[in-house]
Amino acid sequence: MLTAAKLCNADVKGAVVGSRELWFMPREIVGGEFHASIGTAGSIPMLLLTILPLCVFAKQKTTVHITKGGTDVRNSPTINYMMHVLLPKLHQMGVKAEIRVEKYGYYPRGMGEVTIATNPCNKLRRIDLSNFGTLRKVQGISVCTFLRDNKVADRQAKAANRILGNNGLEADIQVIYDESNPLQKGSSLIIWAETDTGVLLGADAVGELRKPSEAVGQEAAEGLLKELNAKATVDTHLADMLVPYVALAEGESIYLTRELSEHLDTNIWLAQAILDAKFSNEKTNGLYMIRKT
Numbered sequence: 001m002l003t004a005a006k007l008c009n010a011d012v013k014g015a016v017v018g019s020r021e022l023w024f025m026p027r028e029i030v031g032g033e034f035h036a037s038i039g040t041a042g043s044i045p046m047l048l049l050t051i052l053p054l055c056v057f058a059k060q061k062t063t064v065h066i067t068k069g070g071t072d073v074r075n076s077p078t079i080n081y082m083m084h085v086l087l088p089k090l091h092q093m094g095v096k097a098e099i100r101v102e103k104y105g106y107y108p109r110g111m112g113e114v115t116i117a118t119n120p121c122n123k124l125r126r127i128d129l130s131n132f133g134t135l136r137k138v139q140g141i142s143v144c145t146f147l148r149d150n151k152v153a154d155r156q157a158k159a160a161n162r163i164l165g166n167n168g169l170e171a172d173i174q175v176i177y178d179e180s181n182p183l184q185k186g187s188s189l190i191i192w193a194e195t196d197t198g199v200l201l202g203a204d205a206v207g208e209l210r211k212p213s214e215a216v217g218q219e220a221a222e223g224l225l226k227e228l229n230a231k232a233t234v235d236t237h238l239a240d241m242l243v244p245y246v247a248l249a250e251g252e253s254i255y256l257t258r259e260l261s262e263h264l265d266t267n268i269w270l271a272q273a274i275l276d277a278k279f280s281n282e283k284t285n286g287l288y289m290i291r292k293t
Helices: 002-007 044-056 079-092 152-165 213-230 236-241 243-248 262-275
Strands: 011-013 023-025 032-037 062-069 096-103 112-119 135-145 172-178 186-195 200-206 253-257 279-284 287-292
Touching: 002 011, 002 032, 002 044, 002 062, 044 062, 044 079, 044 096, 044 112, 044 243, 079 096, 079 135, 079 186, 079 200, 079 236, 135 152, 135 213, 152 172, 152 186, 152 213, 186 213, 200 213, 200 236, 236 243, 236 253, 236 262, 243 262, 262 279
Parallel strands: 032 062, 135 172
Antiparallel strands: 011 023, 062 112, 096 112, 135 186, 186 200, 253 287, 279 287
8 A cells, every 4th residue: 555655646544554444545656666665475466466557557667676575475376477477468458567576485584576667558458358269388487495405396397287287288387496585485386378369377376384395286287277177268366457457448358257256346346436447247158257348
């Protein structure tokens, strides 16, 4: 909230722990260079989801340097999901943004560091993801920080491909042995699939204490298979992340998701209440068709 306030020079009241009322009164989004420090293993990707729509509509190039946070933590997209699933899809809509990881950060200490840079976008393009198409390729990134001795990144990747292989698929997974953050060991895996109609589906998993590397690979692979088997055109997480952008885009946008999650339902409600956008959802062939008119 406070970082968003800096970006649009907003007046904020009640932004304290325990507050029962919050006032946020934005002004013009000028852009420029900003810094934010989380100070815990709090999710950097969640902060990025909050500020990216503001950065996109700033009047000039905007850079936000985020320190002392978590890049790959539970109940949040991993930083590589943001880079390889969300941003490519937003790029199709006209968003010009780039994320650079300086340090990976994990629970409980965090200490991750990320920079996002955006260029102004005057108009967002609509998307039409009404057709799954034909699968073209499956890719991924398996990363671990200071866990090379246990071959964690390799084990995650091999476990994922074992599950995918049982279903007739194979992913080209890049293995990264990272040494950017000696203060916090950890790991994650992202796998994504692309079709010939522009569909991009992703699934990720995060390593945890006493969670075998093989379980990380299995979790990500099984998550992606759920999306592919359903022939969704966006995965369940991307479905709610896209709502603010399709709400602001000109014209009709359509996509198919296998689940009408609480996050998606809430984001649609907010977009309709705040932006006066019109959304509908219709279940067809086991999928929910999300349409913004």
